[in-house]
Amino acid sequence: MDILFLCVVIFLFLLAVFDLSVGVSNDAVNFLNSAIGSKAASFKRILIVASIGVFIGAAMSNGMMDIARHGIFRPEHFAFYDLICIFMAVMVTDIILLDVFNTLGMPTSTTVSMVFGLLGATFAVAMIKMAGGSELGFNDLLNTEKALSVILGIFLSVAVAFFFGTVVQFISRMIFSFNYRSHMKWKIGIFGGICATAIVYFLLLKGVKEMVFMTPEAKAWIGANTWLILGGSLVLFTVVMQLLHMLKVNVLKVIVMMGTFALAMAFAGNDLVNFIGVPLSGLESYNDYMANGAGDAHGFLMGSLNGPSDTPVWFLIGAGVIMVVSLATSKKTHNVSKTEIGLGSQQGGEELFGSSRIARRLVRWALRVIAWVRSVTPPHVRRWFNRRFNTDETIMDQGAAFDLIRGAVNLVLAGALIALGTSLKLPLSTTFVTFMVAMGTSLADRAWGRESAVFRITGVISVIGGWFITAGAAFMGAGVIALLMHLGGHWVMIALGALTIFLIIRSNRRFKARKEEENGDVMFQTIISSGDKSENWNLLLLYITQQQEKFLSYAGESYRGIAEAFVSENVRALGKAESNLTRQKSILKNDRRKETLCLRQVAHETAIEKSTWFYLSNNCCMGILYNLRRISEICKEHVENNFLPLPQAYVGEFREICSRVEILFNDTLAMMDTGGTEAIPMLRRHCDEIKDLISETYHRLYDQLREGDSASMTVLYVYMNMLQETQEMVSGLRKYLRAYAKLRDTQFRSHPTGEDRHQPLPA
Structure with missing residues (x-):
């Protein structure tokens, strides 16, 4: 059996490699969408900047590993065999779900998949233990308080991100308008200074506590001088951005690239746990079992997982390398990226979604609200707002989906919110936050016009519905798989491993065949x-x-x-x-x-x-x-x-x-x-x-x-x-x-007695 457990741990790491590849297609693409959509730089340059952010963020992600170790369950009440079943079920379910969503081109959430997979598998094993005569209850087996805070953090991020995206973009657009080049002058320096300071605060001051080279004295000094550092950063970056503008440098492109770096760093710091947290927990469990378990897989309890994680830096850097390579080579990445960029596009284009009844009703209700607001707003105020929000003056590069102002807000705000969640040890969904910030900014920018609003809202509802489907499918799928493995033993583990490999191969073959048939509407x-x-x-x-x-x-x-x-x-x-x-x-x-x-x-x-x-x-x-x-x-x-x-x-x-x-x-x-x-x-x-x-x-x-x-x-x-x-x-x-x-401007003679000399057949 010990050899089987070793094979399971190795299989978990193999699945983790594939999970990194699949997950980056769905999640890591989020920190590229705004830079790609606004054409801030070439794809190669964007990828280089994002890669640097991923590497640094990976080195800071060690603290988030605790979610996979004891954030959902209480390991001191679970045997080694119980946790092997849970970890295996979570990884299998996670990969299958992510690959299905990537193939469909729908962004889902690795955070939701992992958390609800852990919750479902733990629930199933807890039910088995309680049915077997254990005196322990759900509160003893599940870390319900922490699990609830994690789930609330994930789903509240939807509303929070959409609200702040709409408000911040509305304010930014009022300041700069769509013809932003004529309204920069001194404003761009302050705007760039605020953005850069936000990045410094959330990604340095909040993330620095987890960096391995930071001493306790340095952390204490930074904590005591936080406001001084922020004030100095604001003054410094404001001056630097204003000087760059005076030197004819496009400051907005600089901000977008900084935001890409920030969001990539926040992504790696927050979501890396979704990909390698479970396999690393499985490895530590196996090492503890081999050292102290005495061959009793069903009786040896895993209280050691309550301790802090000590993930080797090379694991984190290696994971970052796999993510960057996958990001550059995965065709599914661009398939998922197209969804968010299409829903937020300022220009009319191909709508990826149809019309739904709830979207039509929401648009009708919104039009009534807008009509009422117009009726109570003084005419001179309406004229001022219409000048600031005149989309006919939009300045965009050739082929861009939206301008650089929105691209900057998307990246900086999403990176700030995710980094804040990381600092609070809440695994906010990168997909949720980034996507909803982008939708909020597109709404504030009037990208959802009367001819596209129904389709865009239907798309947003479809994506959010997909997240809830992910939660339910991960909970039930992981629960069923954990139940089968716990009751069926090693033969079921082997069969499920083979089935997973088969499904992965078949899914990728189907996707490749479909992409070969699909030349794209160039x-x-x-x-x-x-x-x-x-x-x-x-x-x-x-x-x-x-x-x-x-x-x-x-x-x-x-x-x-x-x-x-x-x-x-x-x-x-x-x-x-x-x-x-x-x-x-x-x-x-x-x-x-x-x-x-x-x-x-x-x-x-x-x-x-x-x-x-x-x-x-x-x-x-x-x-x-x-x-x-x-x-x-x-x-x-x-x-x-x-x-x-x-x-x-x-x-x-x-x-x-x-x-x-x-x-x-x-x-x-x-x-x-x-x-x-x-x-x-x-x-x-x-x-x-x-x-x-x-x-x-x-x-x-x-x-x-x-x-x-x-x-x-x-x-x-x-x-x-x-x-x-x-x-x-x-x-x-x-x-x-x-x-x-x-x-085709061709002239010809119709029949002399009229266009159609035939009478239709009687009905």
């Missing part, structure tokens, strides 16, 4: 960030054509698949088609929104001229989709109920219609692929021919029904509905071809 980002409105129309026309070509290709394949599934009574294929059509609706709506945003980047005269045909082409695509959904719905309902199939007498003519429609879609796609429009008159004539064929088929079927056809009325009604929807779909494609030609 053209959309190019149009949005481009300042050349005269050139943007050509890019937008190409972009619209590509998106609509994808849809028409899908529509043709979907129609053929639905028709064949109906004839062959393949209910599974019809169900899959219905699901795909529902998903395609969301894709079409998202594409239309993105194309509309791009249209705003086009020259005004061109946008007015082309908007009619742009919206008509989009409406035609949506109409075709609705035709397909109605066809799929009636076919699926008919086949699911096991009604009679389409009689063979009608299958041949129906397949001929389907073949003609398929050829029409293929010819349209071939024409779009070449970029020409010469074939449009011919394609529109083909549309007319198909509609004539459908009309003849429909009226012949109608006459047969009047004469008393012996076939089932139910299936023939379905067939008639399919003919109607097919004719409408072909008519929609005919109109689309006209809009497509107009978008």
